[in-house]
Each structure stands twice: as structure tokens, then as C-alpha cells.
Amino acid sequence: MKCSSVQKWLSAYVDGKLDFWRQRRVGKHLRNCDECQIALKREQEAVAAVQQLVSHNPEVDARFRARFAARFQELRRREKEETRPVTPVRRWVLAGTLAGVMAVCAIAGVYIVHSRIQPVDEKELLLNLDLYENLDVIINMERMKGG
Amino acid sequence: MILFEKYSPRILGYLMRNGASRVEAEEIVQEAFLRVWSERRRFRPTGTFQAWLYTIASHILINERKRWSREITDEQQMLSHPEKSDNDPFYRVSLSQTVGRVKGVLEQMKQEYRMAVLLAAEGLSYQEAARAMGLSVSAYKTVLFRARGLLRSHFAEAGRKE
Ligand SMILES: [Zn+2]
Numbered sequence: 001m002k003c004s005s006v007q008k009w010l011s012a013y014v015d016g017k018l019d020f021w022r023q024r025r026v027g028k029h030l031r032n033c034d035e036c037q038i039a040l041k042r043e044q045e046a047v048a049a050v051q052q053l054v055s056h057n058p059e060v061d062a063r064f065r066a067r068f069a070a071r072f073q074e075l076r077r078r079e080k081e082e083t084r085p086v087t088p089v090r091r092w093v094l095a096g097t098l099a100g101v102m103a104v105c106a107i108a109g110v111y112i113v114h115s116r117i118q119p120v121d122e123k124e125l126l127l128n129l130d131l132y133e134n135l136d137v138i139i140n141m142e143r144m145k146g147g
Numbered sequence: 148m149i150l151f152e153k154y155s156p157r158i159l160g161y162l163m164r165n166g167a168s169r170v171e172a173e174e175i176v177q178e179a180f181l182r183v184w185s186e187r188r189r190f191r192p193t194g195t196f197q198a199w200l201y202t203i204a205s206h207i208l209i210n211e212r213k214r215w216s217r218e219i220t221d222e223q224q225m226l227s228h229p230e231k232s233d234n235d236p237f238y239r240v241s242l243s244q245t246v247g248r249v250k251g252v253l254e255q256m257k258q259e260y261r262m263a264v265l266l267a268a269e270g271l272s273y274q275e276a277a278r279a280m281g282l283s284v285s286a287y288k289t290v291l292f293r294a295r296g297l298l299r300s301h302f303a304e305a306g307r308k309e
Binding site: 047049050053058065067068 | 249
């Protein structure tokens, strides 16, 4: 294996993403080549430094949380508005539509099971995001604590 | 832990490392979480929630950044931190010389290279990172390996100058 090839695969080697045989060949070359050894050391140092860099993140403040909470509540409010109440006149139309939708769902269900796509488990997501309904309470409590 | 609490600092940091200002990054984070909510039925448990969130945030950053920058009002600019990511205080906090050096090298890189390196460092698999950038896995690998090659040579070079 040539040095240029080894250095081309160096990142994948460090990430452990090469196939077994290539990983072995690169490893073997590295043990016998000083130049590629130096490149490997640099790669490892650079990766470690990037890793450290991404571990530094900004703090999220109350102002930012409050703005998000407001926007999220606005979105929820609009969603709720979009689900209109059912009138007696629309009931038959709705029943027909529902039957159609159920037929489509049954076909889609068969397709989903067939294509082995997992059904969506949104429980955790809903639970977590729903907590934002109470966020204004939390923020107010924080404000009171802060004076 | 609430998803927003858990992930927003990381996504905020990720966006700023990709060249967004604090104000832009905050807007994108909020928009990303609102889209998460709106598109919650499309979430597939086959991928991780984290990867999905990075995908949405990256998509907004790549495709809609210009529009976002325009929409950020002067009022928001004044209310928020006016600094660019360069002099945001969170970066000044005890960045070691080595980390400062790698940050400098990344900032010199073109956006595609920088994003490829950062997504891998955030813990996304090659497949997840490729999806986040809208690339095929092989195209992502090409970009990542080139970027990392550049990174290690410039990183070493910058080290010699110090
Ligand atoms: Zn060699």
C-alpha cells in the first residue's frame, strides 16, 4: 500500500470505518512508515481538538426560552383552531370521508408493515414538548427567585 | 429531560461553529424545534432524534440562511447579543490553545468541509451526517476525508507557528 493511499484512508481508519482487510493493511503500513505515523498522530490530535471544541456550548437564557415558549404556544393554538367542530349537516360527509380514509389507512398499514417501517412512536416527543405548555409558569418562578 | 433543554445549547453551538451569528443561530434553533413539532408524525424511530434535529437545523442553515438573516429584525438584534460568533463570550471561556487553533482552521474552511467535520464530531454516523447535508454517503465521505486531510495539515502548520 502506498503512503498516498494510506493517508487518503487515514480519517476512516481513525474513525474505525474501514472494512476489516483495509483496516489491517493500513495498520500494517503505519507500523512500518514514519511519515504516515506522523500523519496519524496529527489526525488524532486534530480530531481530539475538534471533539473538545464541540463540547463547548453556549448557555441558553430565560429570554430565549420565553421566546420559544411563546412561539410554540402560538403554533399549538393555531393547530387547535384548525380542528373545527362537527355540525350535524357535515356528519354524513364526514362519515363517508372517514370510511375512505380508513380504507386508505388499511392499505397504507399493509404497505408500512410490508416495507418494515416502524410505526411512529411519538409518545416521548409529545410528552417532552407538551411540557412547554407550562413553561411560562417555570419562567415566572425563575423570575421571582431572581427578584 | 425536556428535549428543548437538552438539545438547544448543542444545536446553538453547532450552528455558531458553522458560522451563524448568535441571533441567527437562536432563530434557527427555534424554527428547527417548531418544525420538529409540526413534522412529528414523520419522525422515524429508525434514526435517532438527535440526527433528525441536526438534519432540520442544517437544512435551514444551508438553504434558508439568507432569508433568515433578512427576517431578523433590528429590534431582535438589539435585544439579543449583537456579537458575531467570533467574539461571542461563550467561546472566550477557557478555550485551550489547541482548541482555539482548530477553531481557527475550521473557520478558514469552506462551509461544506466544516459542516462535514463538525457533524461527525457531534456524534452522527456517516449515514446520518450525509442525510443532514443532503449528500449520498459516498459523497459525504469524499467531502469528510478531504476536509480532515486539510484540517490535519493546517492544524499542524498552525501549531508550528505558535
Ligand atoms: Zn507511509
